[in-house]
Amino acid sequence: MAEKKEKIFQFVIVGGGIAGVTCVEQLTSQIPSADVALITAGPHIKAVTNYKQVSKTLEEFDVEEKPSSVLEEKFPNLTVIHSAVKSVHTETHSVETTDGRVFGYEKLCICSGGRPKLLTQKNPYVLGIRDTDSAQEFQKRLCKAKRIVIVGNGGIALELVYEVEGCEVIWAVKDKAIGNTFFDAGAAQFLIPSLEADKPEVAAPCKRTRYTTEEPAPGASQTFTADRSSRGHGSGPTEPGSALGPDWHEGIALRGAQQVSRRVSVEYQCEVEKILTSEELLNSPQQTLRPESGSWPVYIQLTNGKTFGCDFIVSATGVVPNTEPFLHGNNFSVADDGGLQVDDHMMTSEPDVYAAGDVCTACWEHSPLWQQMRLWTQARQMGWYAGRCMAAEALSEPIELDFCFELFSHITKFFNYKVVLLGKFNGQGLGPDQELLLRCTKGQEYVKAVLSGGRMVGAVLIGETDLEETFENLILNQMDLTPYGEELLNPNIDIEDYFD
Numbered sequence: 001m002a003e004k005k006e007k008i009f010q011f012v013i014v015g016g017g018i019a020g021v022t023c024v025e026q027l028t029s030q031i032p033s034a035d036v037a038l039i040t041a042g043p044h045i046k047a048v049t050n051y052k053q054v055s056k057t058l059e060e061f062d063v064e065e066k067p068s069s070v071l072e073e074k075f076p077n078l079t080v081i082h083s084a085v086k087s088v089h090t091e092t093h094s095v096e097t098t099d100g101r102v103f104g105y106e107k108l109c110i111c112s113g114g115r116p117k118l119l120t121q122k123n124p125y126v127l128g129i130r131d132t133d134s135a136q137e138f139q140k141r142l143c144k145a146k147r148i149v150i151v152g153n154g155g156i157a158l159e160l161v162y163e164v165e166g167c168e169v170i171w172a173v174k175d176k177a178i179g180n181t182f183f184d185a186g187a188a189q190f191l192i193p194s195l196e197a198d199k200p201e202v203a204a205p206c207k208r209t210r211y212t213t214e215e216p217a218p219g220a221s222q223t224f225t226a227d228r229s230s231r232g233h234g235s236g237p238t239e240p241g242s243a244l245g246p247d248w249h250e251g252i253a254l255r256g257a258q259q260v261s262r263r264v265s266v267e268y269q270c271e272v273e274k275i276l277t278s279e280e281l282l283n284s285p286q287q288t289l290r291p292e293s294g295s296w297p298v299y300i301q302l303t304n305g306k307t308f309g310c311d312f313i314v315s316a317t318g319v320v321p322n323t324e325p326f327l328h329g330n331n332f333s334v335a336d337d338g339g340l341q342v343d344d345h346m347m348t349s350e351p352d353v354y355a356a357g358d359v360c361t362a363c364w365e366h367s368p369l370w371q372q373m374r375l376w377t378q379a380r381q382m383g384w385y386a387g388r389c390m391a392a393e394a395l396s397e398p399i400e401l402d403f404c405f406e407l408f409s410h411i412t413k414f415f416n417y418k419v420v421l422l423g424k425f426n427g428q429g430l431g432p433d434q435e436l437l438l439r440c441t442k443g444q445e446y447v448k449a450v451l452s453g454g455r456m457v458g459a460v461l462i463g464e465t466d467l468e469e470t471f472e473n474l475i476l477n478q479m480d481l482t483p484y485g486e487e488l489l490n491p492n493i494d495i496e497d498y499f500d
């Protein structure tokens with residue numbers, strides 16, 4: 001990079017998402033005199049508002065898109081540069097933006113997030129959802145759509161199948177049950193009736209300590225319809241255009257072109273074989289046409305042998321870290337999932353370069369109860385901790401891995417139920433050495449505790465269980481729960497009194 005540096009900053013942060021903004025806030029509050037630059041591609045920044053520490057590790061907050069001037073007013077030593085980073089030269093400690101400017105840094109933090117990992121980049125009928133623009137594009141297409149296909153079984157798919165109305169949804173999942181990224185088959189069974197609001201749900205407590213579920217046969221499909229007018233909970237659609245946040249869909253009317261309310265058909269244990277235009281389909285020798293086919297702009301062939309015509313396909317198939325501008329000419333270690341590897345000080349393999357949020361992969365030796373998932377919560381925690389690490393390094397102070405990385409914890413909402421995930425909530429990596437305790441009250445709550453060697457190592461809490469703090473404590477203190485046995489989830493016992 002031969003160009004002259006326009007200015008050398010003590011700290012440069014790339015990315016105006018949760019990770020980057022939290023990193024800036026932490027740095028500038030710890031070293032108010034620091035000369036900090038935030039370089040971000042978009043005109044807005046994402047700010048965390050209404051932050052609430054729910055328990056030792058659980059936190060809740062809203063995410064708002066704000067003009068960057070809000071940050072500059074708050075932190076006088078901060079310069080916000082609205083441009084995308086084109087390249088980084090770690091040897092000369094400089095960053096070049098797409099508008100040709102070059103800035104020097106003493107320490108750099110890359111918080112460039114991720115983008116949807118699309119089934120295909122080239123097909124105009126395949127959409128991903130990431131930011132306000134892509135959500136608006138989705139909404140625009142949806143209002144003219146009669147049928148869409150959603151591929152993927154994680155957070156976005158779960159949100160969309162519940163929220164979309166006025167449009168038939170075919171939901172193609174690789175797994176035996178819905179919501180595989182967040183739940184097991186038992187929780188999936190608990191949630192599935194929510195797709196059919198008509199179904200009366202009698203709240204009868206039933207305690208089950210054995211784990212039994214009915215799984216759909218390979219290639220099976222299930223259809224759920226709901227009359228939204230009879231849905232007891234949830235708010236109606238409001239004006240479009242709100243910024244994406246944890247409840248991004250609540251500000252956007254997700255309505256298709258039909259009079260029907262919700263109609264979701266789940267295609268289990270299948271992947272995408274091919275995506276075809278109507279001409280390609282007609283010329284395809286092994287096509288299995290439905291009567292109405294031929295009239296759709298795009299067709300999707302699944303590995304279960306079925307072909308569906310639809311208006312468009314949503315690829316809700318995960319994210320890829322945005323690393324491209326940073327890799328060329330440098331020596332960053334990149335993880336298998338495409339993220340920049342960071343150590344327990346959020347440092348990449350390049351000197352003076354840190355990374356946080358969706359762009360990075362946590363490569364330190366994890367606590368046995370923590371795993372990385374690309375979530376707002378973790379983007380905030382990583383940005384905050386990266387800011388602290390950068391400040392500690394500048395001030396020559398020691399710093400240890402923060403407590404928030406001790407225990408995985410996530411609060412969210414699926415199918416309008418509060419969902420709390422703790423530790424190894426799906427028994428991740430535990431193998432056969434795990435015992436599951438379950439309590440399920442249909443339509444009300446689903447409680448699962450994961451035990452290993454008699455100690456609680458994870459939990460899934462769906463509904464207003466009020467158990468999060470107690471379970472968090474039981475997981476953190478690793479108390480031997482063997483003497484309590486099945487009583488642990490007995491709904492007639494106040495579990496908190498039990499452990500006083």
Ligand SMILES: Cc1cc2nc3c(=O)[nH]c(=O)nc-3n(C[C@H](O)[C@H](O)[C@H](O)COP(=O)(O)OP(=O)(O)OC[C@H]3O[C@@H](n4cnc5c(N)ncnc54)[C@H](O)[C@@H]3O)c2cc1C
Binds near residue numbers: 046248412
């Ligand atoms: C639809 C949807 C719903 C979600 N719901 C939830 C939820 O309910 N709960 C939850 O915990 N998580 C949720 N997530 C995940 C969460 O949004 C992400 O994990 C989190 O936003 C990541 O933050 P980040 O700061 O790392 O990245 P991002 O928010 O992606 O921010 C990256 C920033 O970097 C900028 N940038 C990128 N490249 C460059 C470049 N070359 N130069 C300069 N700037 C650049 C971008 O403009 C952006 O400002 C959801 C995600 C989506 C898409």
Ligand SMILES: NC(=O)c1ccc[n+]([C@@H]2O[C@H](COP(=O)([O-])OP(=O)(O)OC[C@H]3O[C@@H](n4cnc5c(N)ncnc54)[C@H](O)[C@@H]3O)[C@@H](O)[C@H]2O)c1
Binds near residue numbers: 153159272319375
């Ligand atoms: N409430 C929440 O916490 C929430 C809500 C929405 C999104 N998010 C986050 O936003 C990000 C994006 O969401 P997402 O749903 O796209 O990702 P995700 O990682 O949650 O889920 C991706 C899903 O796609 C499936 N998949 C991957 N490749 C596939 C393929 N080729 N064919 C079929 N299925 C495939 C995976 O098995 C997985 O079920 C994630 O980091 C997610 O955690 C979180």
